[in-house]
């Protein structure tokens with residue numbers, strides 16, 4: 711479903727509410743979320759601006775911004791909000807809606823990193839750092855980026871050649887299968 715055509719635009723705020731139960735109409739634009747966000751200098755829209763654009767049903771602006779992709783989900787904004795709006799949760803929903811609406815992602819690299827990271831978790835139940843770095847660098851066509859750090863990390867035992875697998879990896883695979891099923895039933 712696209713949120714960028716005229717029919718769905720008026721439903722955008724309600725769609726966010728339905729996804730996570732957070733009612734952005736309570737926002738009083740005090741700016742405390744943005745003031746406390748450690749990553750706000752890197753964002754094209756500040757967290758309070760994102761909330762404002764949701765309030766006025768402007769998905770075209772919100773879903774194309776880089777803010778939700780850069781957000782580290784640290785929850786500083788959520789705990790600072792005097793209206794108890796869980797902004798971090800809203801950022802999470804916006805990532806979902808942006809992918810669903812197939813808008814050009816503000817931060818392609820972050821999406822690629824997420825895909826590779828989750829694939830590693832699905833296969834082993836935990837991340838294999840070396841595989842993650844190599845696949846990520848290859849995907850970005852920069853195979854030797856940070857290569858000089860490899861030997862140092864090997865020497866300190868921070869990077870293993872073979873990845874470890876947890877005992878109950880089939881349970882992790884089951885979680886991934888179920889989430890795929892839920893996603894398909896929603897689309």
Ligand code: SF4
Pocket residue numbers: 736737738739740741742743744757758761790791792793794795797
């Ligand atoms: S801290 Fe809460 S009320 Fe203040 S601008 Fe951010 S979302 Fe709105």
Ligand code: SF4
Pocket residue numbers: 743746747748749750757780781782783784785786787788797798801
């Ligand atoms: S959760 Fe995201 S938006 Fe909120 S303070 Fe942390 S990085 Fe900033």
